[in-house]
Amino acid sequence: MKLNNKGTVPVYTIAGAETARPLPEWLARKRKRSLKKDAEYANRVELLQDFEFEEASSCVRVSEDGEWVMSTGTYKPQIHTHYLPHLSLSYARHTNALNQKFVLLSSDYSKSLHLQSDRFLEFHTPGGLHYSTRIPRYGRDLIYNRRTAEALVPAVGVNADENGEVFRLNLEVGRFMKGYEVDVGGDDMNSFGGGALQGGINTGAVNCAAIADQSHGLLAFGTSIGTVEFWDSRSRNRVSVLGPPNSASEMDLDSRPEITALAFHQSGLNLTTGNSRGIVRTYDLRSPVPLLEKSQGYDDPIRTLSYLDSPLSSSKILSADKKGIKLWEAESGEYWTGIEPVVDLNHVEWVPDSGMLLTANEGRQQHAFFIPQLGPAPKWCAFLDNLVEEMAEDENDPNAFKSNGTSAGEVYDNYKFLDMKQLRELSLDHLIGTTNLLRPYMHGYFVAQKLYEQARLLTNPDLAEQQRQRSIQEKIDKERESRIRGSKKVAVKVNRKLAEKLAAQEEAHQRRKAQRVLKQGGDEPQAAAKEEEEVVEKPVEKGLLDDRFKDIFENEDFEIDEESREFAMLNPSTVPNAAAPKKRGLTAVEEEDMDEGRKGSSDEDEESEDEAPARPLRKPHEFDDSKGRIGSTSYKKSGKQRQERGPTMRVSSSTQNARPQQGKNRSFGDLASSLPNRQRRSGGAGLGDDRPFGEKEITFEPSKPQKKNHRRAQGNGDGGGDDNGRKVSRGKERRSASGNVFRRM
Template identity: 60%
Template sequence: MSTGTYKPQIHTHYLPHLSLSFARHTNALNETFVLLSSDYTKSLHLQTDRFLDFHTAGGLHYTARIPRYGRDLIYDRHSTEALVPSVGVNADGNGEVFRLNLEVGRFMKGYEVDVGGDDLATVGGGALQGGINTGAVNTASVAEDSHNLLAFGTSLGTVEFWDSRSRNRVGILSSPQDASIDGRSEITALQFHRSGLELATGTSNGLIYLYDLRSPIPILKKDQGYGFAIKNLIYLDSGTSTRAQTSEPKILSSDKRIIKIWDKRNGTPWTSVEPAVDLNHVEWCKDSGMLLTANEGKQQHAFFIPQLGPAPKWCAFLDNIVEEMAEDPNDPNAFGKSSAGEVYDNFKFLTLPQLRQLNLDHLIGTTSLLRPYMHGYFVAQKLYEEARLISNPDLWQEQRAKSIQEKINKERESRIRGNKKVAVKVNRKLAEKILEREEKNERRRAKRVLEKGGDDDMLMDIDQPVPAAAAAAAAAPEDAAAGGEDKPTVLNDPRFARLFQDEDFEVDEESHEFNAINPSTQRLPKGLTAVEEEELAEHKGSSSDESSDEDERDHQQPSKQSWKDKSVDNTRISSSSYKKSGHQSQRGGPPPKMVGSSSNRKGAQQSRDRSFGDRVANLTVRQRPVNNGGTVVVGEKQVTFAPERKGKGRRDGKGGEDDGQRHDRRKMKDRRSASGNVFRKM
């Protein structure tokens, strides 16, 4: 989160996406702000018009006004109080630090700090809020990680310590005599060390002092060099105590011109950053080398120092850029030409939590054994194995015993459990069919793995009838669907659970729809009844000459008679007349043949045995009269797919054929039939 001007607004960025989450405008400029939660959802902003704005994810939640202008804002998490150091004095002539209790929701009695008057001669009640050189409490700091003491820096150059539990002043630290150059040196920056025993103070003339709380004399003095007021002091401590003991301790100090990082033990400069515009605030991403600055430019500045630490997780791509730019082979964080081929050979990638588990995090930044990369480090394989053995001496034996036990359990499971039936209530055949299909796919996958020389864990016994995973799914599909690690199938999918449990979803295999979809599962009919035999005999006795000729052909082929005459219903597709035309029924039979129809029925049996090519070669051209008196050239034979009626005609009640109601298809043989079954009775 960052705040800016023109117009006064708040920007919140979502770092994993490196994008702006939202922008929100305010009524006045932000002096400073604090985040009350671990994310952006709760924040408290100190405005320049004496207002405290409480913001949530939805917008401005509440505003409260303070009596005088605030200079700084901190949050005491132990007492849930927002502390606002202010300028000016109260009725008693003391400066005030306003206390807003966020749990109770009201202002409490503030901390009274001695800030002097409006000039050097007057102290106390003569001070004016808006006068020149008015006394003020400029900054504050709290030791959250240790004793939770509160420190307030004043315009007199003193630091007062208060205990939040008893709300009493416990000590006053005066500035050194040489701290004041022009007669007045104010405290503008304060920072506690995480141990709580050290304190860093920054003055308005660019001097930095390090104190041990057990002594009023500073242990180190550092000059920023430009004479501007110190804005930020940050202890660059690592996240773990082991790294803090071995790595070189550093302090970051900044004014509006430059950022300096130096050794806190002797004040030796380590590095510095000087941007092109003035600085207002500097933030450090903990346990990384990333620095973010709020400045007077249009854009925020981000500086990355690889030697200070790795890049944060949300911009891990910076590590790759550093590797490409680095050329010094002696730099432990650089990969030059001399080690270009050794970057990934015999190295193990470990993250920071894994390094802490192996007690190797103290090597970060101090040796070349750990090479930073992305969000972790590359460690030599030998060092990694030795560290594992040191941290757990029985690791090799435990791993060996574990692998042996896994092999025993696998053999025991295949020997004892075996093949179990599918535990379903309905549609058992469907479940067994699905399971069989899964087993075939698993065997096929295992063969491919064996052909490619896969890993030992992926190898499977091809001769084994049922894999372990399939057997487990077959034995208990409910357990697999409840949250097992098996591959999701129809059996263990909760969406299809009622298909194998509810009787309403049972598949009726005797229905007509099932037989139409699954013709291979139909059963062969039994013998004909007496009524069916009588109707069949009547049908044969009343057939035409052409039908009798075809019956004689059918009698000459006894092998084909077994699949004919199975039904006597003329309305069904599997009728006797339809089968005689050469069509194959659903129950099987010889394939259909295309034959030529001739106007001359004599010698049909001999021409039937000839091939179509021989008959075409012997065609002769002849003419025949037509109804209109003209002639048309035709061949001896014609081949057509138009069906021709050859069955018995429908008879009326007197026994005569009803020619008035039925069309003579032999006279209309040139017209294409509209029947859907084109090959009927050819």
């Protein structure tokens, strides 16, 4: 892909002469034998296989379904059909005469009608030539009216009524109908645009035709006298005539502006005309005064006119002559972009709903241009969008589109281009015209690269030493800059530690590089320097100097959280508390128990303010071990309760003989072993039947949350309760053998 222009709208040449290096002919012949060693030739990519002709191409069309491209050319006269999904040539077919124009009658390539230069109309199918018929006079253009199934052929010359003709071939009936008679100036050589002989000078003709097939179906015919006649196909009558803007008396007969191209807008209200002087005019059908008037700039006849309804931008007008292509804004008429190929153009075809343009031109290769701002790439070559984006991101790509519209130039591999001033400086001007070592090209000469280097050394023998000293001095200056810059503090808003770390790496790299250069005497191997630069310098450059990563050190949203778990895993040595266990949240069961504890405490406070709050029952995994340590679950739970509930106020009285809770921090096994033997045999405090110790059965009966205090009084087998269901506490001299409430009924 080559960047074709330097304007604000980039145009890429996908196929054509500009995709390869424009080598002179003598150089191309010389290098034919070494093409297999040429990396560019070996890695070449063709958009369409064999999208070319031996001599030139005359017309190109894209099918309605967007999957076929048919083109005609010479030499020998032939037809090429490409299947776009496969990007390949489907078939090539030869014809008896040169093709002037052709139209596709079906949505694909299967039916096509061709206007030949020998006055024949040929119908082609996939099997070959289907039928051919001959017209009375030479045709200039060819269009197809789908509403009436008629092929219209504007022709040169006049009939017996001194009028030009547009032949009508009805494809449904299969015969010629009475043609449209268009005024082209008469039958004499003195009148404006007259002349009846087909091959005579100043012969009148109907040059072009257009049809508004997407709207009202009006027909327009452009003549050699500069007029445009409008015909209605339903009544087969002339509707109106659009004359030239200037009067006929003020115009020269030898340079009269003929209408050479016509195009209707899809709305049917606007018409664009192009004449033989390269003037493009836009009309509203309701007014004979042109809305816009633009010049192509080359004074050559307009060959192609069309409206481009782009999906990405406003409507455009495409006008093309043999020198170039220009695109205009349809509303304002402002110049949008242009293309100037190296060969003459014969026809231009726009691929609908895309930014692709295909051309039929003089020269071997047909051209394909891609304009990203006009539309996306067609679906059969959608990869072009990715290629354009990658080229735009690569700053070193000379073919990429830059914001200022510039691109780097090209040089030949084995030759150097020198002008006369440079030849005199190298004392090579005496070789001009005496030897083939200097090849003339444009305003200078091509000189072999070896000869150019030898001439430079002879002219300046100290050139190599000067270049070596200059390279050493540049590296030393660079090392000094890095040393001075490294002593300063890095001025960034966020992530200062990361910036200082990258700056330290860069300084250390520059110091090692300078030491290596001094050890080697000033000559650093290119491979080692390149490898070191890719390994060390690129991360530093992209971290501190690249604009794409500047937000890391400026935007607070990109600040590194040094207390996060991810940072601790990536930098374990720099985080002091990296080994500290992370606090775990409560499970659903623990949260439910906590809620029950809260409800029970609220019920106790409502019953009696003098009553001391009893300790809730613990789960089996929450009991303390034999060494007095607290389990992790109970520890986290109690800490969570203290954090959520806060301090608890308790009311105590000196008259209340509260029993100290000696076993608060003891396990269940220790409490059971401390009981007397008599109490062990009796089953504790009613916790089971009279069985040997170690085989007790403990049963907990579920009850409602509001009866929690009463359940605790009944089932408190370790004697830890103070009142055992009573409001008056017992004395120390009397002990209860059981806390069963049925004994007090």
